[in-house]
Amino acid sequence: MTLTMNPAVDLATCVDKVMPIDKMRCTTPRFDPGGGGINVARTAAGLGVEVTAVFPSGGLHGRLLEQLVREAGVPVRSVSVAEPTRENVAVTDTATGEQYRFVFRxxxxxxxxxxxxxxxxxxxxxxxxxxxASGTLPPGASPDFYQTLTDLVAESGVRVVLDTSGPALRTMRHGVYLIKPSVRELGDYVGHPLTERAEQLSAARTLITSGMTEIVLLSLGAAGALVVTRNQHEWFPPIPARVRSGIGAGDAMVGGTTVGLVRGYSLADAVRLGIAAATAALATVGTGPGRPEHIDELYRELVRIEAAAGADKDRTPG
Structure with missing residues (x-):
């Protein structure tokens, strides 16, 4: 199950050149269901795992969002709210390849x-x-909402995977199974940039030794990913890829990793599947998840890359 407290309808389009004042003639827009947990659910559904998406829904955009999620093959459990669901806009300048993202509260x-x-x-x-539970909290939400959620499901035996930042992360205290911050988000949490591997490991272990979580999956962007537990850590290299859209790649990593855990993969193999899903998502337009066959191909490629690296891998045994 995924929970997205601040979902969106994501609109993506292209224009020859982004410029001020003049009208810019855009291509036919693409509409995708968006928001962290919904993007996770789409990746999981594409990989054949049963998943349900829970999210608040309001107004015309809320009804469109529900329709788009169902069309993606994900069962919906929406909660009606008074104010309308937001819409986000991404515009790609075809002259430069740069993407401009307009994100609303x-x-x-x-x-x-x-x-x-x-x-x-x-x-x-x-x-x-x-x-x-993935994404930012909407205006009006209590900063400790995710902690309340984690406490609520504690006795059910469900493992909580959390991907958030800012106040929502700072108020977490205990009970999470896996947290997936980016290196920038973790740097914001500890109060300074994390440029060195030793700093990244120390900051990640802070979340573990405090009791907040058992596992930290740290996204390093183009530098790959770092998974940290109480007694060990492992770095995973990135897969070189052509980027069409970076929107939703982190969510795809969470989705692929969680699918791997559901399938019973080792933690390392689950992370490899997450990296493959994130890389495949980079090749799609809008916030579309990667094709399952592409994810599987990239997963096998990552295994080959790591096997060739052999002893050069940055690993510390427990």
Whole structure:
């Protein structure tokens, strides 16, 4: 199950050149269901794992969002809210290849609406093995919402995977199975940039030794990923790829990794699947997930790359 508290309808288009004042004639827009947990759910569904998406929905954009999620093959459990669901816009300048992303704050979620979202999760969580809570919190949401969520499902045996940042991350105290920050987000959490590997490891272990989480999956962007547990860590190289759109790649990493865990993969192989899913997502337009066959091909390629690297891998045994 995924929970997305600040979902969006994502509009993507292209224009010959981005410039001020003059009208820019855009290509036919592409509409995708967006928001962290929804992007995770689309990746999981594409890889053949049963997944349900829970999210608040309001207004015309909310109804469109529900339709788009269902069309992606993901069952929906939406929670009606008063203010309309947001729309985000991404415009690619075809002359330079640069992408401009316009992201809006989203609707204000009242305390009763937050409670209804939690109640919907509580009703649906029976039989769920992993709950992925992903994305920013909307205006009005309590900063400790994700901690409340984690406490709510603690007795159900579900493992919580969390991908968030800012106040929502700083208020977490305990109970998470895996947290996936980017290196920038983790640097914001500890209060300074994390440029060296030793700094990254130390910051990640802080989350573990504090009891917040068992595993930290640190996204390093073009430098790959670092997975850290209490007693060991492992670096995973990136897969070279042509980027069409970077939107949703981090969510695809979470989706692929969680699918690997559901399948019973080792943690290392689950992360490899996550990296493959993220790389495949970079090749798609809008926020579309990568094709399953492309993800499988990239996963095998990553295994080959790491096998060839052999002893050069940056690994510390427990």
């Amino acid at each position: 989203g609707p204000r979620i009242t305390a009763p609406e937050q409670h209804r979202c939690l109640a919907e999760v509580e009703r649906a969580v029976r039989g769920v093995r992993y709950l992925v």
